[in-house]
Amino acid sequence: MRVVKKAEERKNEILDAADELFAQKGFDGTSTNDILEKVGIARGTLYHHFKSKEDIMDALIDRYNVLLLDGAQDIAKDKSIPVIERIVRVVMALNISNVESGSSKEIMEHIHKPQNALMHQKIQKVIVNGVPPILTEIIREGIEQGLFSTPFPYECMEMVVIYANAVFDGDMVTMTDEERGSRMLAFVCNVERLLGAESGSLMAVMAMFGGGNEGGDE
Amino acid sequence: MRVVKKAEERKNEILDAADELFAQKGFDGTSTNDILEKVGIARGTLYHHFKSKEDIMDALIDRYNVLLLDGAQDIAKDKSIPVIERIVRVVMALNISNVESGSSKEIMEHIHKPQNALMHQKIQKVIVNGVPPILTEIIREGIEQGLFSTPFPYECMEMVVIYANAVFDGDMVTMTDEERGSRMLAFVCNVERLLGAESGSLMAVMAMFGGGNEGGDE
DNA sequence: CTCCAATAGACCGACTGTCTGTCGGTAATA
DNA sequence: TATTACCGACAGACAGTCGGTCTATTGGAG
Numbered sequence: 001m002r003v004v005k006k007a008e009e010r011k012n013e014i015l016d017a018a019d020e021l022f023a024q025k026g027f028d029g030t031s032t033n034d035i036l037e038k039v040g041i042a043r044g045t046l047y048h049h050f051k052s053k054e055d056i057m058d059a060l061i062d063r064y065n066v067l068l069l070d071g072a073q074d075i076a077k078d079k080s081i082p083v084i085e086r087i088v089r090v091v092m093a094l095n096i097s098n099v100e101s102g103s104s105k106e107i108m109e110h111i112h113k114p115q116n117a118l119m120h121q122k123i124q125k126v127i128v129n130g131v132p133p134i135l136t137e138i139i140r141e142g143i144e145q146g147l148f149s150t151p152f153p154y155e156c157m158e159m160v161v162i163y164a165n166a167v168f169d170g171d172m173v174t175m176t177d178e179e180r181g182s183r184m185l186a187f188v189c190n191v192e193r194l195l196g197a198e199s200g201s202l203m204a205v206m207a208m209f210g211g212g213n214e215g216g217d218e
Numbered sequence: 219m220r221v222v223k224k225a226e227e228r229k230n231e232i233l234d235a236a237d238e239l240f241a242q243k244g245f246d247g248t249s250t251n252d253i254l255e256k257v258g259i260a261r262g263t264l265y266h267h268f269k270s271k272e273d274i275m276d277a278l279i280d281r282y283n284v285l286l287l288d289g290a291q292d293i294a295k296d297k298s299i300p301v302i303e304r305i306v307r308v309v310m311a312l313n314i315s316n317v318e319s320g321s322s323k324e325i326m327e328h329i330h331k332p333q334n335a336l337m338h339q340k341i342q343k344v345i346v347n348g349v350p351p352i353l354t355e356i357i358r359e360g361i362e363q364g365l366f367s368t369p370f371p372y373e374c375m376e377m378v379v380i381y382a383n384a385v386f387d388g389d390m391v392t393m394t395d396e397e398r399g400s401r402m403l404a405f406v407c408n409v410e411r412l413l414g415a416e417s418g419s420l421m422a423v424m425a426m427f428g429g430g431n432e433g434g435d436e
Numbered sequence: 437c438t439c440c441a442a443t444a445g446a447c448c449g450a451c452t453g454t455c456t457g458t459c460g461g462t463a464a465t466a
Numbered sequence: 467t468a469t470t471a472c473c474g475a476c477a478g479a480c481a482g483t484c485g486g487t488c489t490a491t492t493g494g495a496g
């Protein structure tokens with residue numbers, strides 16, 4: 001049975017299906033046939049819209065990153081929020097949990113699975129290059145206000161983002177809940193040192209938001 | 219033509235071939251047939267020694283990591299070397315360039331290629347879990363000697379290793395030589411802050427070793 | 437304004453080549 | 467004789483291709 005749709009609509013159908021399947025079975029574990037079946041289209045149709053299986057993954061990552069980085073930017077630009085609180089908010093926005101289950105519902109679940117090394121790497125790359133600039137701007141404000149003091153705001157943020165991403169979001173390090181907690185503490189203290197912030201100044205604000213959230217990064 | 223060899227010898231032949239091929243064409247880009255051909259054995263032989271293609275990669279990584287971490291350990295244990303110098307030496311030992319082209323000649327060239335995401339990830343994992351403990355021991359000595367001051371030596375090292383690994387060795391961030399230089403400078407200063415070391419104390423020792431070496435980590 | 441033909445592009449599914457892993461059997465070694 | 471290294475044909479799965487079909491749109495003739 002032949003159903004014709006607009007290219008963009010079809011593309012999104014394919015991406016939605018791939019999104020879910022990759023989440024369940026990983027990129028390598030998902031065959032193009034799986035996607036075909038789920039969408040209900042023929043092989044040729046898929047390759048009419050995407051030039052390869054990897055092309056699908058790239059499009060998926062794009063779709064997700066726009067959502068993520070734009071959201072973070074919006075908060076970062078809102079100068080009515082105090083600097084430190086804004087940092088915490090941006091970091092929270094970068095956590096998937098907040099992304100309402102619109103189009104890229106479960107994307108975050110896959111990237112941790114060891115199966116999806118390539119996707120993981122690609123998303124990491126975008127985060128590592130996209131997030132620090134956003135945060136650096138806020139840090140600069142903080143420096144002007146005398147909250148922070150560092151000659152290397154960008155490099156600090158790069159370090160913070162890479163570390164948080166690897167440890168708190170990735171599966172690089174396996175931790176018990178206890179280890180996780182102590183690492184969070186150490187992390188906050190270390191960030192204070194890097195930024196030349198007053199000891200405890202970050203900790204205080206973080207505690208306000210505390211609750212379930214972790215302070216990971218992506 | 220049938221040639222019989224000891225299992226271990228054959229295994230190493232296979233690993234050597236895989237080593238070289240993965241370096242050239244990546245893991246996914248290398249077929250088992252390529253390996254078969256290069257070693258000059260039949261399919262069955264390969265699967266007699268290794269249970270899967272991925273198993274070959276794991277063995278390759280193992281072989282490499284033993285070389286790497288043991289070398290670093292040896293230096294770390296040599297208490298006749300001053301603490302800061304020893305740190306620099308350990309870091310240098312972790313740079314591939316030093317691994318004489320014995321068995322795992324070119325292993326390092328692949329892990330950067332985007333193709334080899336899985337291998338990259340696996341090696342990273344070993345480094346991130348294996349290197350910080352080694353360095354932490356030295357830091358503890360440094361603390362006793364009053365050189366450093368931090369309540370979180372392990373977490374500091376974890377951060378340092380993860381960052382250096384991602385930025386200086388990986389292809390996570392693309393930099394010009396100039397950016398690279400400024401990042402090195404910022405990195406050293408940041409590490410001094412993290413460790414609570416006197417400003418410039420690390421820089422001084424690093425400069426001694428300077429030359430071509432970069433101070434990356436793995 | 438209507439109708440029809442031509443064009444673009446969405447869609448189909450059989451097919452190809454390649455790849456990984458298996459299995460029954462054979463030669464060498466201890 | 468028993469074990470272990472080795473062989474190569476084979477099965478099953480998968481990514482990507484290709485010739486061709488169907489549908490919607492558009493623009494020109496009537």
